[in-house]
Amino acid sequence: MTAVPHAVEPLKLDAAIGTASQMIEAAVTVERAGVHRVLVPETTQDPFQPLAVAASRTSTIEVATGVAIAFARTPMTLASSAWTLQQLSGGRAVIGLGSQIKAHITRRYAMPWSRPAARMKEFVTATRKIWDCWQTGEKLDFRGEFYTHTMMNPAFDPGPLEQGAPRVLIAAVGPLMAATAGAVGDGVICHPFSTAPYVAERLAPGVLEARAKTEAEGAPWTRRPFEITGSVFTVTGRTEQEYEHNRGGVCERLAFYGSTPAYRPVLEHHGWGALQEELHALSLQGRWKEMGQLIDDDVLRAFAVVAQTPAEAGRLIRERYTGVYHRVSVSLAAESDLGLALEILDGVREG
Numbered sequence: 001m002t003a004v005p006h007a008v009e010p011l012k013l014d015a016a017i018g019t020a021s022q023m024i025e026a027a028v029t030v031e032r033a034g035v036h037r038v039l040v041p042e043t044t045q046d047p048f049q050p051l052a053v054a055a056s057r058t059s060t061i062e063v064a065t066g067v068a069i070a071f072a073r074t075p076m077t078l079a080s081s082a083w084t085l086q087q088l089s090g091g092r093a094v095i096g097l098g099s100q101i102k103a104h105i106t107r108r109y110a111m112p113w114s115r116p117a118a119r120m121k122e123f124v125t126a127t128r129k130i131w132d133c134w135q136t137g138e139k140l141d142f143r144g145e146f147y148t149h150t151m152m153n154p155a156f157d158p159g160p161l162e163q164g165a166p167r168v169l170i171a172a173v174g175p176l177m178a179a180t181a182g183a184v185g186d187g188v189i190c191h192p193f194s195t196a197p198y199v200a201e202r203l204a205p206g207v208l209e210a211r212a213k214t215e216a217e218g219a220p221w222t223r224r225p226f227e228i229t230g231s232v233f234t235v236t237g238r239t240e241q242e243y244e245h246n247r248g249g250v251c252e253r254l255a256f257y258g259s260t261p262a263y264r265p266v267l268e269h270h271g272w273g274a275l276q277e278e279l280h281a282l283s284l285q286g287r288w289k290e291m292g293q294l295i296d297d298d299v300l301r302a303f304a305v306v307a308q309t310p311a312e313a314g315r316l317i318r319e320r321y322t323g324v325y326h327r328v329s330v331s332l333a334a335e336s337d338l339g340l341a342l343e344i345l346d347g348v349r350e351g
Helices: 020-032 048-057 075-088 102-108 116-136 175-184 196-216 240-258 261-269 273-284 288-292 297-303 310-321 338-349
Strands: 012-016 037-040 062-069 093-098 167-172 187-190 227-235 304-306 327-331
Touching (some): 012 062, 020 037, 020 048, 020 338, 037 048, 048 062, 048 075, 062 075, 062 167, 075 093, 075 116, 116 175, 175 187, 175 196, 187 196, 196 227, 196 261, 227 240, 227 310, 240 261, 240 273, 240 288, 240 304, 261 273, 273 288, 297 304, 310 327, 327 338
Parallel strands (some): 012 037, 012 327, 037 062, 062 093, 093 167, 167 187, 227 304
């Protein structure tokens, strides 16, 4: 099932931190635990500000958006936020980008939506052109289908960074966006609503083909290794109560994602396309608790690692995803504490 484009190496470890109020203490804790990258999602907060704080209190751990919503921004606004984070972190910034779905982009952010894979490809290309302008002094003259950037006065040019531009990873569920990540990104972020066979058989081939083409064209960012990374739904606990909390929460999250048409191809890959229709019908009625009950043990164990102890969960993640991902984080039920995630990651590391 090996999918990674380089020699198979031990999985690197990432940890997600949910809220800004937890950031300073949590970032220091995960760095001390030997985690390689801290992730902040764009849910209830802008991720760049908490990551800047985390960078100021740490020295080695990478600080990453996991993910920032690309289409809620323009390439120029993203370029500026990312450049600042790269400078403040001393070159430890990693910019994870996601497209979100149409309803959020048009109704929550009031931004345009069309052909997300094509738009993402142009978004990242434009961002790189802006960074090239700042880093090399090259005239800014980007003209695309979705974005045009042709002005950069000296007063608004932050100038070059010793560390260079940050890496850009693109979140993908389907093959089109995954190929986009291979074409213009430094890596692809696989959604937790993925399985190891789906990543290896449906996503990785297109990613690696697109990456090989970009490398052959001599794109400068391809001198850096490409990475395939993902978050793994994990059911475990240090007590029976914690285990049951995670099992119920993960089933509900799987049902939520499974009800969305955009995620149907993952279910279809395993012959479970009809489940998406059942979940979607219940979601339209707001019957969220009942949806989780439709996630049977086969579905749960395909999408999640299920283990009685954190150490066993870590071992199973290592066995299932080494050779599929370069790095992993764990996705637990809501309100699970960071300590549990770190115990699981310890289990990934051991052996």
